[in-house]
Structures are given as structure tokens and as C-alpha cells.
Amino acid sequence: xxxxxxxxxxxxxxxxxxxxxxxxxxxxxxxxxxxxxxxxxxxxxxxxxxxxxxxxxxxxxxxxxxxxxxxxxxxxxxxxxxxxxxxxxxxxxxxxxxxxxxxxxxxxxxxxxxxxxxxxxxxxxxxxxxxxxxxxxxxxxxxxxxxxxxxxxxxxxxxxxxxxxxxxxxxxxxxxxxxxxxxxxxxxxxxxxxxxxxxxxxxx
Amino acid sequence: xxxxxxxxxxxxxxxxxxxxxxxxxxxxxxxxxxxxxxxxxxxxxxxxxxxxxxxxxxxxxxxxxxxxxxxxxxxxxxxxxxxxxxxxxxxxxxxxxxxxxxxxxxxxxxxxxxxxxxxxxxxxxxxxxxxxxxxxxxxxxxxxxxxxxxxxxxxxxxxxxxxxxxxxxxxxxxxxxxxxxxxxxxxxxxxxxxxxxxxxxxxxxxxxxxxxxxxxxxxxxxxxxxxxxxxxxxxxxxxxxxxxxxxxxxxxxxxxxxxxxxxxxxxxxxxxxxxxxxxxxxxxxxxxxxxxxxxxxxxxxxxxxxxxxxxxxxxxxxxxxxxxxxxxxxxxxxxxxxxxxxxxxxxxxxxxxxxxxxxxxxxxxxxxxxxxxxxxxxxxxxxxxxxxxxxxxxxxxxxxxxxxxxxxxxxxxxxxxxxxxxxxxxxxxxxxxxxxxxxxxxxxxxx
Numbered sequence: 001x002x003x004x005x006x007x008x009x010x011x012x013x014x015x016x017x018x019x020x021x022x023x024x025x026x027x028x029x030x031x032x033x034x035x036x037x038x039x040x041x042x043x044x045x046x047x048x049x050x051x052x053x054x055x056x057x058x059x060x061x062x063x064x065x066x067x068x069x070x071x072x073x074x075x076x077x078x079x080x081x082x083x084x085x086x087x088x089x090x091x092x093x094x095x096x097x098x099x100x101x102x103x104x105x106x107x108x109x110x111x112x113x114x115x116x117x118x119x120x121x122x123x124x125x126x127x128x129x130x131x132x133x134x135x136x137x138x139x140x141x142x143x144x145x146x147x148x149x150x151x152x153x154x155x156x157x158x159x160x161x162x163x164x165x166x167x168x169x170x171x172x173x174x175x176x177x178x179x180x181x182x183x184x185x186x187x188x189x190x191x192x193x194x195x196x197x198x199x200x201x202x203x204x
Numbered sequence: 205x206x207x208x209x210x211x212x213x214x215x216x217x218x219x220x221x222x223x224x225x226x227x228x229x230x231x232x233x234x235x236x237x238x239x240x241x242x243x244x245x246x247x248x249x250x251x252x253x254x255x256x257x258x259x260x261x262x263x264x265x266x267x268x269x270x271x272x273x274x275x276x277x278x279x280x281x282x283x284x285x286x287x288x289x290x291x292x293x294x295x296x297x298x299x300x301x302x303x304x305x306x307x308x309x310x311x312x313x314x315x316x317x318x319x320x321x322x323x324x325x326x327x328x329x330x331x332x333x334x335x336x337x338x339x340x341x342x343x344x345x346x347x348x349x350x351x352x353x354x355x356x357x358x359x360x361x362x363x364x365x366x367x368x369x370x371x372x373x374x375x376x377x378x379x380x381x382x383x384x385x386x387x388x389x390x391x392x393x394x395x396x397x398x399x400x401x402x403x404x405x406x407x408x409x410x411x412x413x414x415x416x417x418x419x420x421x422x423x424x425x426x427x428x429x430x431x432x433x434x435x436x437x438x439x440x441x442x443x444x445x446x447x448x449x450x451x452x453x454x455x456x457x458x459x460x461x462x463x464x465x466x467x468x469x470x471x472x473x474x475x476x477x478x479x480x481x482x483x484x485x486x487x488x489x490x491x492x493x494x495x496x497x498x499x500x501x502x503x504x505x506x507x508x509x510x511x512x513x514x515x516x517x518x519x520x521x522x523x524x525x526x527x528x529x530x531x532x533x534x535x536x537x538x539x540x541x542x543x544x545x546x547x548x549x550x551x552x553x554x555x556x557x558x559x560x561x562x563x564x565x566x567x568x569x570x571x572x573x574x575x576x577x578x579x580x581x582x583x584x585x586x587x588x589x590x591x592x593x594x595x596x597x598x599x600x601x602x603x604x605x606x607x608x609x610x611x612x613x614x615x616x617x618x619x620x621x622x623x624x625x626x627x628x629x630x631x632x633x634x635x636x637x638x639x640x641x642x643x644x645x646x647x648x649x650x651x
Contacts, residue, residue, distance in 0.1 A: 089345050090433045092352050097345075155432055160356060164363070165298060203297030 049169045049195040051095050051156070059173045059191045060103035064111075070187040072150065072177060073113050080149035082108070082177075083117045091158035091171070100156070100173065117148050150186065151178050169195045228253040231478050231593055234265065235506055238475070238639045247273055260289045260321050261590045264330055268594035272637045274647055276337040283334040293321045294360045310547065313578075315481050315498050316586035324361035324411025325532035326592045328354050332416040333596075335423060336470065340635055342649050344427035351420035351440070361411050365539075372543025379549045384488045386546040392484045395501055399538040403531050410536040414451050415527035415599040417444035422468055422603060426631065426651060450524035456604040458518055464605045466631030467612060469523070473638035474508025474597035476529040481586035488553055495556055497548040498586060500537065505530045505597040507640050513615040516606045527599025596637075619644060626650055 045054045067073060073080065084105050087097040108114050154175040161168045170192070177187035229237075229249055237246030247269045256262035267282035296303060302319075309317030322330075335350035379386045389396050398404070421440035424430040430437035444451040458464070482501035485494050514521050537544075555578050563571025606612060609627040613620060616638050625632060629650040637645045 088429055088432050089349060090352075090429060092349065092356050094346050094349055157433075162359065167295075197295075199295060200297040202299045202301075204301055 049167060049197045050093055051091065051158075051171060051193075055171065055193050056099055056103060058193070059100060060107055062191050063173065063175050063189055064104050064107040066189040067108070067152075067175065067177065067187060068111050068113055070177065072186050076113075079113055079115045081117055081147070082114045083148040083151045083180075084108075085151050085153045087154040087156055087173070087175070089156050091156055092160060093158070095156060097156060100154075104152075104175070148180060151180050152176065153178060164199075166196060166198045169197075171195075228255065231480075231503075231590060235475055235478065235593055238507065238643055240640070240643045243273070243639070243643055257285075258289070259590070260286055260293075260319075261592055263289065264322070264326070264592040265594040267330075268333065268592075268596075271333065271337060272639055272643075272645060274340075274645060276340045280334060280337045283330055283337070286330060290321055290327065293319075310551075313551070314586055315500055315544070315548065315551075316589035318589070320479075320589060320591060322592065323533070323536045324358065324365070324409075325413060325529065325536065326595060327357045327361055328411055328413065328416055329527070329529070329595060330592075331357060332413075332419060333472075335419065336472075336635055339423065339633055340647050340649055342651070344423060344651070345429065347423045348427045348429050351416070351423055354416050354420065358411055368540060368543055372540075372546060375543060375546035375550055379546045379553075382488070382550065382553045384486075384549045384553065386542070386549050389541060389545070390484055390486055393499060393501070394482060395534065395537065398534055399541065401531075401534070403528075404534045404538060407528075407531055407535045408447050410532060410539055412443070412447055413527055413532060413599075414444040414448035415601065417441070417447065418451050418454055418526055418601050419470070420444075422601070422633075426468075426633070444526075448524070448526060451526065453521075453524050454526075454601050454603055456519065456521060456602070458605045461518065461605055461607055463608045465608050465625060465629060466603065467606045467625065468601070468603045468631070468633040469514055469612070469614065469636065470634065471512050471523070471600040471614075471616065471636045471638065472527075472596035472598070473512075473600075473616065475506045475593065475639070476591075476595040476597045477502035477505050477533050478593040479589060479591040481589060486549060486552065488549065488556070493556075495552040497545075497552045499541070499548055500544055500589075502530075502533055502537065507638070508597045509617040509638060511615070511617055512600045514602055514604070515613045515615070516604075517610055518606065519604060521602055521604065523600040523602035525598050525600055527596065529595055529597045616644065617641075621646060623648070 041053070042057060043054075045052045084101050087100050089095050089097045105116060109116060152175055154173065157172045157174075159170045161170075171194075172190055172192050174188065174190040176185050178185050229246070234246065234250065237243065237249075250266050250269055263282045263286035267279045267286065270276075270279035270282060306318050331350045331354035335347040335354070338344070338347035338350060376386055389399065417440045421437045421444060424433070424437040424440060441451070480501050480503055481498045483496050483498050486497040487493070488495050512523055514523065559571050559574045559578070562574035566573075606625055608625055608629075611622055611624050612634075613622045614636060615621075616636070619638075619641055621636070621644060623634070623646060632648055632650045634646060634648045637647075639645075
């Protein structure tokens, strides 16, 4: 009996010692079974601490609402012409910031309180906008295309902190409404998100 | 018949280790298949051979081969696989059975039973090299993300190093109690003198390199994101200068030139030292007996150059070597060797005791068989112990101003390459990959 116990113990230890050969499917190489189902697109997603779909939705929702309530939009005589510039990614993740701006644009357009000019996604500074407007002044048709009342710009930032057991990620998404003529920031708001993940005490 | 748990365990591990070696391209085949005539075959073999797809080093090697082939998108994809493996390792449970297993394996069986998750300098450099992928695709914002990740990644390495220092102290005491002195590096160890080299001693630490920080400064500057992130370009530059004052020679402005543009030249050359396990004789039981211990060691770097010269009509400069992978590897080894030495002595002593048990139970033949099984098993496990063998050994950066539409000539040792600058751009970034004298690739992006 003792011999069998010894052998069993040895095999168990050996299995643990052979941990170098991690199982296929670990670390991002998971071979998913064909077990597809539809989920609620607006359900809260907490798979990882990375910037995810819930963060995208809540950010767009709260910042758009805040912008629409600002006096420059809410009390305008007629819907102002707005150009939505890029939101800079200053985080540790490859976030598709275009997804953020697209969502905000859709929400703003649906409100009917603003009009949008064609996207100039790669020009992200007020200076560029002013130069664009100035060069188009001579041409009335071009001027109509480029002369926005306001531009919207923004940044996504993150701060990561971790100790042995807990990882804390803080995201800050900020938007600004800027006058391209004066460079004045007329409105700004931010959305803060904090995500905490903790390691399990015991695991594979 | 009564079997010792020691013997059964080691036998199972040894046999299993033999079965696990299924790699198509071993270290030597990979590193000797880089000349222009063999490169496409080497890359195709590495891409199609998925037998090591759970290994960190496999994806790093593949990512580098793909980058050297100009396939930057595939290289990004491979780097992401490597990140996923490392992320999983860094986020394991506080008490992880795999970590315990790996620790026990390397403590009692062989250094090669450890899973390799890279050293600090490799974890830093993988982000730097991936930033170059994004850069060559013209995606400056995501290149900046990689440079921030490069810095973030260092945190876990520092924590891991602290744990290793504590483990080393324990093992040293354990070895002392078993009658072995592990306070000195054995003279027969091939890297004994290299670890004491002045250039190795001069490195500030084993995980931060001035190449990464200089590149970070340039990328943040070009991306236009520096001011939005607290003047991060200047912060990176200060860090680079603190690591190596020669960084000041990277930048050269020529105010009188017209019409001028910024030119950044990045040279990655050679391949880094490959890790191996070295067996040496070592006295145990207060010098009464000798045993064979296995220590981590490195082969020499390959195909590297020692001189880069850049020439335009207005200037000639020799950018400093900022990425010194071989020295970073030796510095890491120097820092970790006291722990590795104590561990390997304890390991060898444990094996000697197990062989003695086999001899007591089954006579001299049993002892001999047990010793052979241990040796063969650990040799096989050691042969599969690999690092990022395709990591560049050297990295050079120069950023200067030149007249638009003029010619820039770059000399890499005695090989010379030239290219003409564009006439309508603000700047260009040129990436030169030197794998062998006949396999040099030049890629560029403009902005």
C-alpha cells in the first residue's frame, strides 16, 4: 500500500514539476469551442481591467450628455457646426479612440442639437484648424466645408498601479469644446473609470 | 519491492523531458539560417512549426524574424502572443501550482525544467521592438503606447528580482548546511571573467537601456503627444542620458540648412547571446567530493557590427551603441548567479543523495542507472531551455537634419547603403536591420 502511495505521490509531483509544458490554450491562445451565443451589447463587461465596451459606452453617454447641456450647445440660436477631432490615446493599451469619437458623434447627431462637418481625423490641433480656415477664406465653397463653429478634441489617459495581490487601473477620458477662431476652451468635461482586479490566492 | 519516491519522480521527469523535445528549429539552426539564401526558409519553418507555441521565446523569435522580413503586421501579432504568455505569468495566483512546480523542478531536477519568461531587458526590449513595428506602419500613437508599456513592464521584473534575492539567500544557507561554499564564482565557469568586465559593471541596472528611452523620446516627439502627456519626450530623454551620457551624441541640428527635414536613423544589428546550460565540476560536502553542477550561461553574440557611420553632404557622424544586449544579459547573469549557484549545488547534492538511495536499494548497478537517468533527463530538459535568441545584439540611433531630396549614406562596418530623402516631408524615420553581411534590410516611414 505504501508503495502505491509513494508512486502516486511521485506521479503527482512529477506532473507539477513538468509545469514547463503549459497546456495548449493558455495565455491568449485559447482554442474556443464553437459555442457562440448572442449577448447584450450594453451589458457590463468585466473580463479584464482593459478599456472595454462598457467603458466606451459609459464614456460616450456621460460626456455627450454633459456637452449637450453646456450653454454653447443648449442655448445656441441654431445648431452649431462642429468638427470632432481625434481623441489622443495616452494609455498603456492599444485603444481604438476612433470608436470613442464615432460613438460620441452618433449620440450628438441623434440629439439634433449640433451639425457635424466632415471628419479631419488626422489633424488634431487647433492651430491646424485655424490654418485650414484661413487658407479656405478666399474660396467660398471650401470655406463652407471647413468653417466650423467649434471643434471637439480629447485625451484618454490611464494610470496603473499594482501590488502583489491587486491591480488598479484608472482611466480618464476628457473632452474639450474649443473655438477654432480664438483657441478658447469653451467647455470641458471628463469621465473617470477605475477598475480593480485581484489575484486569486491559490490557482493553477 | 519498495521504490523510493525520489527515484520514481526523477525517472518520470527524465523520460517525459526526453519526449518533450519536439522543436524543429533548434538554436543553432535558427541562428545560422539568417543569410539571404536561407532566410526565407528559416522564417517559413519557424512560422509553420507550432510545437513551441506555448513558449515565450518562440513568439519573440518569430516576431523578430517577421520584423526583419518587413512584415510588421505579423510581427505585431507575434509580439502580442508573447505578451499574452507573459501577462498570464505575471497575473498568476499568489500560490500558483505551476510556479511551485517550476520552482521544485529547477530546485531538484534541472535548470532546464524552468519555464522561461524572459529577463528584464528582454521584456523591456520586446515593447521597444514592437514600437518600431508600429512606427514603420506610420502609426505613431500606438508606437507611443508600446513605449509606455516598455516602462510599465519593468515593475513586475523588479518585484520578481526581489523574490529571487530572498530565494538566493535561502538556498545559499541550505547549501552551507549541506557542506558547500557557494560564495565564489567557480573559476572553471566560462563566463567568470566576463561577468567582472568593466563594461558590465558600468551598466546602471539589468533592465533599462538607453536605446529604448531615446527612441521613446523621439516617438513621443514625432507623434505630437509629448505635451499632452506632461512633456514625456523630455522625461524619456533625461532617463536615457542618466543611463548613458553618450545619448547626447544622438542629436545633431544644423540650423542653417534649407530646405531641411528631420532624419532619424535606427540600426539594429547582430543577434544576442543564446542561453545555454553549462556543466562544471564543483566541490561538495566541504570539498570532500566533487559533483557536476549546471549553471545558466550564454553563447557569444553573432553577426554583429562594431561601427556605424552616417554621411550626408553636410555631416558625418558615428552614432553611439545604445542597445548592448550582450552586456545586459551578462549583467543579469552576474546579479542572479549567486542564487543560481546555490540552487545548482543544492540540486546536485539532492541528486547525489537520490543516487545513493538507489545504490543502497538495488546495488551499484541501481545507483549507476539512477545517475544516468538523472543526467540524460536533465540534459534533455536543458537543451530545451531557450531565450530570445533572435533579439538584436546592438542598437544605434541618430537624429539629424538634412537637406530635402539629398542622399544619405550609411556604412555598417564595410557594407555601404544609400538612400535619397523625400522632397515634400517634414521628417523620415529609417530602420536598418543588419542580420548578416548579405542580409541587410532598410525600411522607412515619412511624416
